[in-house]
Amino acid sequence: MTKQQLGRSGARSPAQGYPRGDDAGCHVLHVDMDAFYASVELLRHPELVGTPVIVAGGGTRGVVLSATYEARALGVHSAMPASRARRLCPSATFLAPHHDDYARISAGVMAIFGSVTPHVEPLSLDEAFLDVSGALRRLGSPSQIGEQIRTTVQDEQGITCSVGVASTKFVAKLASGRCKPDGLLVVPADQVIEFLHPLQIGALWGVGDKTEEALHRLGLRTVADLANTPVGTLERALGHAAGRHLWQLAWGRDERTVVPDVQEKSIGRDRTFETDVDDPAVVHRELLASSQSVASQLRARALAGRTIAIKVRFADFTTITRSRTLSHPTDVARDIYATAVALFDALGLDRARVRLVGVRVEGLVDGSTVAHQLTLDERPEAWRAAERAADQAADRFGRGVVRPASLVEIPDP
DNA sequence: TCTGGGGTCCTTTTGCCC
């Protein structure tokens, strides 16, 4: 494992190789698990360590969720259609995902972060920002803390992670990406520009295919090119917010702080059918199942929402959304479903081939303070009570028992 | 090569009110 100019430390090398003061002011850590889903699968399949392993969504239409580095070496990457991955890498072991395992390991990892500092901002199951400025006296320098985290995660959870250490969130994020797998990279505060400017534009957090294309059209390829372009030009090409934001990032400026306890803004569920569907009754059934799933998640988190949105993706992959805002927030599946079906039926589809449907509830508020008023049904409290009872039964006997019963209980209007 | 499922944020359009 090589040590790069900015202070990469390899797998087990100690943190004390850094010049004193190297990480001064670098109070933001970005910790990212390496090939998270695949690594968790290897815990159950140790015989596959060192071989190409690909975790892919179920069904014929799955995509790659995660792949070991042996598979990545052959060109496999996440979000790639599983069918293509199979062609690229026929010798790989394909495994179905086990989300409960990932959630359990993730909770363990987040608990380790929490023992370092309360200032933890999870971004997903497998990564988080930490602000360690309050932990320096107790635990050492930021890079020492990073190494402690790496060791503890490896010892307690059996998987490796990479840590970026920097003075801002987005540089920490880029740093962790550039020392993967199983590394740690410090970007000293006075070397941020040297770190950023040689990078390709597409490496920036927030630049995807479309934005990269737009910037290439302006003849810009590196972060230095971006930094040396008038901000007005970027605003015209990318929109006001994105243009200005990227220009700021190109100069290493990122005011965002680590925010623990970020509140969710929406909860939803969508499903891709195994084969395209043109029967409205089948779509309705899926809307019902999704409405029930969303409602029970809302109740489990004591949330309710006012805006119901549906998403419909057609066979040609064009996607539309429709939404309606209710007079009061709800966490009742029956209300969500009634709204979702009304939105879908209003599309007036004449047996169009539907690939995916989804239901999302937005405008979330604290569900415990919501006054439960009459909305779509004259007896909403009765329905809430019935659905709560179903929640409890599901807790006790498992989802499989209750869901079909609920499907029968709530007739199509 | 044929594209998941969970989200966030931003922009543009539209309808409404004054």
Next chain:
DNA sequence: TCTGGGGCAAAAGGACCC
């Protein structure tokens, strides 16, 4: 009564992230 426009919220779409 007609017209214009500002301001606002909701709706819709799209880009992006993991």
